[in-house]
Amino acid sequence: MNTWIEKQRHLIDFTVASLARRKGKNLGLLSIYGLLVFVLASVALYTHALRAEATKVLAGTPEIVLQRLVAGRHDLIPPGYIERIGRIRGVQKKEGRLWGYYYDSVVKANYTFMVAPGMKIARGEIVVGPALERSRGLAAGNGISFRSYSGELHTFIVADVLPQSSELVSADLVLMHEEDFRAFFKYPEGHYTDVALSVANPQEIKNVAVKLMNALPDSRPILRDEVLRTYASIFDWREGIMLALLAAAILAFGILAWEKAAGLSAEEKREIGILKAIGWETGDVIKMKFWEGLLISLLAFLLGYIAAYLHVFHADAVLFEPVLKGWAVLYPRFTLTPHIDGLQIATLFFFTVFPYTAAVLVPIWRAATTDPDTVMRG
Amino acid sequence: MIFQPAIIALLLAAGLSLAMLLIAAPFAAQVIRHWDIASGSERQLRLERLTYLFSTLVAFVCLIQILAALLFVFNADKMSVMFVGAMCAVGALNVNEFGFPALYLQLALFFLAALWLALNHADSRARDYPLVKLKYALLLAAIPLFAASLALQMQYFLGLKADVITSCCGSMFSADAPTLASEVGALAPGPAFIVFYGAIGAAVGLAAWHWRRRDDLSGYATGLGALAAFVACIAGILAFVSLYIYEHPNHHCPFCILKPDYEYRGYGLYIPLFAAAAAGMSAGVLRLFARRPSLAQVVPPLTARLAATAAIGYVAFALIASLMIWQSKLILIE
Amino acid sequence: MLELTNIRKAFNQGRHNEYWALSGIDLAIPERKVTALRGPSGSGKTTLLTILGCLARPTEGRVRLKGEDISGLPERFLTEIRRQTFGFIFQQFNLIRGLSAIENVVLPAYPTGRPRKVLLERAEALLADVNLGHRRDAKVEWLSGGEQQRVAICRALINDPEALIADEPTANLDTKLSKEFLGILERLAASGRTIILTSHDPMVVESAVVDHVVTLRDGQIVDEK
Ligand SMILES: Nc1ncnc2c1ncn2[C@@H]1O[C@H](COP(=O)(O)OP(=O)(O)OP(=O)(O)O)[C@@H](O)[C@H]1O
Numbered sequence: 001m002n003t004w005i006e007k008q009r010h011l012i013d014f015t016v017a018s019l020a021r022r023k024g025k026n027l028g029l030l031s032i033y034g035l036l037v038f039v040l041a042s043v044a045l046y047t048h049a050l051r052a053e054a055t056k057v058l059a060g061t062p063e064i065v066l067q068r069l070v071a072g073r074h075d076l077i078p079p080g081y082i083e084r085i086g087r088i089r090g091v092q093k094k095e096g097r098l099w100g101y102y103y104d105s106v107v108k109a110n111y112t113f114m115v116a117p118g119m120k121i122a123r124g125e126i127v128v129g130p131a132l133e134r135s136r137g138l139a140a141g142n143g144i145s146f147r148s149y150s151g152e153l154h155t156f157i158v159a160d161v162l163p164q165s166s167e168l169v170s171a172d173l174v175l176m177h178e179e180d181f182r183a184f185f186k187y188p189e190g191h192y193t194d195v196a197l198s199v200a201n202p203q204e205i206k207n208v209a210v211k212l213m214n215a216l217p218d219s220r221p222i223l224r225d226e227v228l229r230t231y232a233s234i235f236d237w238r239e240g241i242m243l244a245l246l247a248a249a250i251l252a253f254g255i256l257a258w259e260k261a262a263g264l265s266a267e268e269k270r271e272i273g274i275l276k277a278i279g280w281e282t283g284d285v286i287k288m289k290f291w292e293g294l295l296i297s298l299l300a301f302l303l304g305y306i307a308a309y310l311h312v313f314h315a316d317a318v319l320f321e322p323v324l325k326g327w328a329v330l331y332p333r334f335t336l337t338p339h340i341d342g343l344q345i346a347t348l349f350f351f352t353v354f355p356y357t358a359a360v361l362v363p364i365w366r367a368a369t370t371d372p373d374t375v376m377r378g
Numbered sequence: 379m380i381f382q383p384a385i386i387a388l389l390l391a392a393g394l395s396l397a398m399l400l401i402a403a404p405f406a407a408q409v410i411r412h413w414d415i416a417s418g419s420e421r422q423l424r425l426e427r428l429t430y431l432f433s434t435l436v437a438f439v440c441l442i443q444i445l446a447a448l449l450f451v452f453n454a455d456k457m458s459v460m461f462v463g464a465m466c467a468v469g470a471l472n473v474n475e476f477g478f479p480a481l482y483l484q485l486a487l488f489f490l491a492a493l494w495l496a497l498n499h500a501d502s503r504a505r506d507y508p509l510v511k512l513k514y515a516l517l518l519a520a521i522p523l524f525a526a527s528l529a530l531q532m533q534y535f536l537g538l539k540a541d542v543i544t545s546c547c548g549s550m551f552s553a554d555a556p557t558l559a560s561e562v563g564a565l566a567p568g569p570a571f572i573v574f575y576g577a578i579g580a581a582v583g584l585a586a587w588h589w590r591r592r593d594d595l596s597g598y599a600t601g602l603g604a605l606a607a608f609v610a611c612i613a614g615i616l617a618f619v620s621l622y623i624y625e626h627p628n629h630h631c632p633f634c635i636l637k638p639d640y641e642y643r644g645y646g647l648y649i650p651l652f653a654a655a656a657a658g659m660s661a662g663v664l665r666l667f668a669r670r671p672s673l674a675q676v677v678p679p680l681t682a683r684l685a686a687t688a689a690i691g692y693v694a695f696a697l698i699a700s701l702m703i704w705q706s707k708l709i710l711i712e
Numbered sequence: 713m714l715e716l717t718n719i720r721k722a723f724n725q726g727r728h729n730e731y732w733a734l735s736g737i738d739l740a741i742p743e744r745k746v747t748a749l750r751g752p753s754g755s756g757k758t759t760l761l762t763i764l765g766c767l768a769r770p771t772e773g774r775v776r777l778k779g780e781d782i783s784g785l786p787e788r789f790l791t792e793i794r795r796q797t798f799g800f801i802f803q804q805f806n807l808i809r810g811l812s813a814i815e816n817v818v819l820p821a822y823p824t825g826r827p828r829k830v831l832l833e834r835a836e837a838l839l840a841d842v843n844l845g846h847r848r849d850a851k852v853e854w855l856s857g858g859e860q861q862r863v864a865i866c867r868a869l870i871n872d873p874e875a876l877i878a879d880e881p882t883a884n885l886d887t888k889l890s891k892e893f894l895g896i897l898e899r900l901a902a903s904g905r906t907i908i909l910t911s912h913d914p915m916v917v918e919s920a921v922v923d924h925v926v927t928l929r930d931g932q933i934v935d936e937k
Pocket residue numbers: 377723724731733751752753754755756757758759760
């Protein structure tokens with residue numbers, strides 16, 4: 001056992017020395033390898049953090065949202081509809097919500113206008129999300145006018161700006177008083193956009209949904225858990241697409257690694273020949289090359305991952321925000337909560353270290369099996 | 379299909395393993411056909427050189443299988459949020475009928491690869507490489523298994539639909555479900571305790587016996603003991619060890635213990651368990667070849683060492699499990 | 713020490729350019745003696761040396777090392793035997809550039825897994841023995857030809873082999889350095905080592921150190937004395 005460890009130490013010593021002797025080539029490989037890890041890790045960390053953010057935001061939303069359908073399309077909740085739900089066991093609270101979209105032609109962006117439940121906003125005032133604060137240069141106390149869909153101009157005073165924390169969802173929000181909302185959109189009195197129900201026991205949610213369907217056949221209950229699942233799969237999907245595209249990069253990297261390993265310089269080949277002639281066995285040479293690959297891989301992995309971590313969590317993923325987020329003109333700009341995940345690291349490892357190893361296996365073997373007597377011949 | 383990085387990584391790993399074996403197959407066939415250790419011909423020298431490539435390749439594939447098995451469970455656990463009714467890996471694996479077979483095959487491949495490496499280790503220490511043809515025949519025979527593994531995983535992942543309502547550990551291992559797993563889960567803690575510690579004790583005892591005697595009988599006994607203890611340990615984890623970890627009298631699940639909620643304690647159990655089982659079984663299998671003249675000097679110390687590894691692994695496993703039981707607030711047996 | 717019976721060695725076997733470099737060699741190498749192989753260029757001296765030193769396997773024929781048949785051994789075991797039994801000195805010295813003299817000397821001992829400290833001590837003693845103690849940390853490419861050869865000799869001795877094998881050891885040395893080499897050779901022979909070398913150089917082949925001269929021509933032994 002001791003001899004084994006001692007031997008591995010010798011091999012590592014030799015490997016480190018030989019890596020240092022070929023700085024240029026190895027630094028080149030290391031930087032390309034590290035870059036690949038960096039890009040992959042950035043994608044993974046970024047989508048993961050976005051997903052976590054969305055989950056966090058959804059955690060504060062109602063368990064069930066009830067919509068009414070007319071001819072299969074989302075329609076307004078008429079007066080008296082909420083009362084028809086009646087008492088359902090497990091439902092703690094039910095209330096009608098008012099919200100809608102508004103297209104701002106000045107900055108060519110969509111806002112979400114909403115009546116804030118449980119928030120006191122005076123008539124004529126609004127509370128805006130941080131994206132509006134940025135794009136329209138708004139601050140508390142400023143006035144702003146919106147031209148409604150009926151052509152009238154409505155002016156509001158900004159009472160407050162929402163905090164940054166959950167910006168992904170709240171960025172484009174405009175919160176206002178119910179009367180203002182109805183006046184702005186000419187929303188019929190007594191009607192609502194949808195109904196929010198809170199259910200305390202998560203196991204009851206399914207039952208409640210079934211009862212709702214029975215009581216109101218024209219309704220469509222949307223469960224928060226289902227939204228969460230959809231979100232999760234959308235994010236996974238985006239991440240997957242990105243990674244699949246990057247698979248091409250991985251392949252190219254594999255080919256590069258193969259070439260690097262296969263195109264051992266004459267000097268390196270001579271060295272392996274000498275080692276074999278003076279008593280190293282093929283297995284020893286393979287082990288030595290294995291340590292070399294491991295050192296390079298771990299170093300590249302570490303460097304790439306740390307760089308990606310800094311890029312995503314401390315530089316706001318500047319490099320590909322547009323690619324991944326790209327659904328709104330108003331980019332939410334927020335600092336993601338740092339998060340490291342075991343599965344993710346394991347996955348990244350599979351994507352980088354394995355293709356590299358697979359690519360260099362055969363060339364290394366070929367070099368290691370040089371005839372030991374070759375050095376005897378000039 | 380759910381398009382997720384970990385899934386792609388798993389398919390990549392399975393595909394890569396298969397591809398490497400397929401590329402190696404013609405050479406393996408050549409080794410089987412033309413191997414002649416006594417000859418100094420250039421072809422023989424070339425074949426001998428090829429054997430280095432194969433052992434490196436299979437070691438690599440073995441490593442991939444170990445990590446892929448971990449990743450597979452890990453990923454199933456993570457995916458469980460996407461399926462109604464799934465709380466952990468069991469639920470995600472139950473989404474369609476390919477989940478569990480894929481996992482079982484993955485584990486089987488791990489054990490096969492470990493056995494092959496043990497054979498290879500013994501063979502490459504005997505001066506005439508007596509097992510070479512057997513080794514490469516086994517390699518060829520394993521290729522369909524690797525293909526099946528890839529196919530099962532494909533089927534499983536392609537068949538994942540987020541709206542499926544699945545059944546999770548609660549129902550699969552609960553006493554009234556009609557599955558084998560549930561029967562195991564329903565074992566009364568008392569007898570399960572006896573079987574669990576009895577099997578581990580027997581396996582350790584047999585391994586220790588082999589360590590001293592180094593003969594055929596004790597060798598085969600060590601192999602069988604390790605296999606039996608592996609089954610008993612999995613049953614024990616289902617029947618009561620997991621209950622103590624969850625501190626819940628009805629939560630029989632072999633996967634939830636891998637979750638961060640339980641400080642990843644499952645890895646502390648499974649790593650020594652799998653290492654011990656692989657080592658013990660390898661000792662038993664290697665003993666089959668102890669009578670070959672050139673292996674007579676090689677096999678006995680090797681199987682003795684493997685038996686010792688198995689014994690240490692099982693003792694470590696038993697100690698860790700006992701510690702977890704001891705620290706638990708749950709009381710199953712007065 | 714070594715016995716060869718009916719050794720034949722082919723290159724490019726089975727192809728149109730098949731070439732038999734050795735055709736039927738019977739030879740016994742005496743223990744604790746200096747044996748020299750000579751013959752014209754291309755006569756198969758180096759090829760024979762690689763077979764004697766377990767660097768290569770004969771295509772046909774038997775090699776016995778101290779009575780044990782090693783001709784069919786796979787490379788893995790042959791290497792082990794070679795490492796324990798033989799030290800090699802090559803014509804071009806074949807030192808690894810970029811490493812210091814002492815690093816080069818300890819290289820053959822790496823696969824044995826002996827502790828580094830022990831190895832360095834032994835290497836230092838060997839270097840001091842050939843008056844190179846002061847150059848131990850110099851990179852080998854900065855050493856002179858004679859110094860490089862002495863480093864190569866130390867490297868051949870690090871595993872304390874019974875036998876030394878040298879292919880054209882003086883081909884790259886001038887007369888003075890060749891004489892110096894013969895001096896070292898004498899000391900090594902006196903310490904009880906078996907030495908096998910090839911040489912064109914009459915100064916080596918005819919020197920008093922050499923006990924046994926084998927002459928090759930076209931892959932066959934034509935003279936032995
Ligand atoms: N790898 C090889 N492939 C083909 N032919 C070879 C190979 N190695 C040696 N030969 C041939 O075998 C013959 C013997 O070569 P060897 O090197 O043994 O000669 P030598 O006696 O050492 O010559 P020199 O005195 O020039 O060193 C030569 O004709 C050479 O061309």
